[in-house]
Amino acid sequence: MAKCVACHKPLMLHVEPDEEDEDEPTGGSASANTGSYVDDDVQLQCGCHFHWQCLLDSYSMSECPNCGRNLITHTPSGEQQLLCNLKNEGGLQEGLDMLPLLTEESYLKAYPEERRCRAFLEFCGEGDVEAIVDLLNDNDEEEDGGHPDQGTGPNIDALRYQDHIGSMGSGLHVAIQNQRVEVAWLLLILASTLKMDQFPAEVLQAAHDLGIQREDQGEKTDIRSLKDSQGMTAEQRAAAIAGPWREWLQSGRLKPPAS
Structure with missing residues (x-):
């Protein structure tokens, strides 16, 4: 199984249980109120996999923070894009342009x-x-x-x-x-x-x-x-x-x- 190249942990995210779920009786099972795991996998075009937050923490706008490959490509109209395959609790999104999201996160790091x-x-x-x-x-x-x-x-x-x-x-x-x-x-x-x-x-x-x-x-x-x-x-x-x-x-x- 692929792991995050930044933290070397499985590409999953632990989701804490809701407070209402914690208050419900578990029927003798301790697993009912320990939360669950969902996919958290960002696969860049270079083949490197990251957790979403790990990528945000190390992203440098155009290059993979792990292998250094330039990830910027262009649309037919000439606009820049950064494509990835994102797999999370919503399922798999292939060919997702992450550039707007990463640009905003980079801005918010500064401000x-x-x-x-x-x-x-x-x-x-x-x-x-x-x-x-x-x-x-x-x-x-x-x-x-x-x-x-x-x-x-x-x-x-x-x-x-x-x-x-x-x-x-x-x-x-x-x-x-x-x-x-x-x-x-x-x-x-x-x-x-x-x-x-x-x-x-x-x-x-x-x-x-x-x-x-x-x-x-x-x-x-x-x-x-x-x-x-x-x-x-x-x-x-x-x-x-x-x-x-x-x-x-x-x-x-x-x-x-x-x-």
């Missing part, structure tokens, strides 16, 4: 204070409103003695964070691009000066149920004013997509406030 902001953008794209609310409500763990990689940092506003390794889009750009209407409403409540009477009653009720309320915007930038790397606001992105944003465009609720 760990942005990790929660990156998670925020991911939740905006997925439409996970509850996860966004939990993240925004969560106090920075490093202030309580937690691991410093877990926080946004005291000077980073997650709501207005822009994607520094991508298109420089904000959470509102991401929500619009992925047609996440609920997330767009949430961001307008929390990070814009759109008048509250412009929000549908059901949106305000949902916000109330989640414990969401707008803070004083003061001198903060209205999220509708943020521009991506192409100089486009969220409103301009919505105009290029149309779809569910037609009524939003007609109502003007995405229009940046006059400066």
Whole structure:
């Protein structure tokens, strides 16, 4: 059996049992609450195998950290890619381009204070409103003695964070691009000066149920004013997509406030 070339251990990951599972009676079997093992195998084109975390810990952007082979290839359109075969709890993915994931992890090694902001953008794209609310409500763990990689940092506003390794889009750009209407409403409540009477009653009720309320915007930038790397606001992105944003465009609720 192949082993990880970094740590020389089997290509498996131990998964701890859920707390609920630990509380359940085992019927005399101790194995029921000791967790389980899942595949954790990243096979690079050079043939070297790594655990996912072992690869992240030693990755050098273009070369295999074990044998030194250059792993970068190019798509038919000329874009760089780094292909691998990934086998984990989700099954086998052959020919997966890992370059975007590894680029982000390399960036976060240099700027760990942005990790929660990156998670925020991911939740905006997925439409996970509850996860966004939990993240925004969560106090920075490093202030309580937690691991410093877990926080946004005291000077980073997650709501207005822009994607520094991508298109420089904000959470509102991401929500619009992925047609996440609920997330767009949430961001307008929390990070814009759109008048509250412009929000549908059901949106305000949902916000109330989640414990969401707008803070004083003061001198903060209205999220509708943020521009991506192409100089486009969220409103301009919505105009290029149309779809569910037609009524939003007609109502003007995405229009940046006059400066």
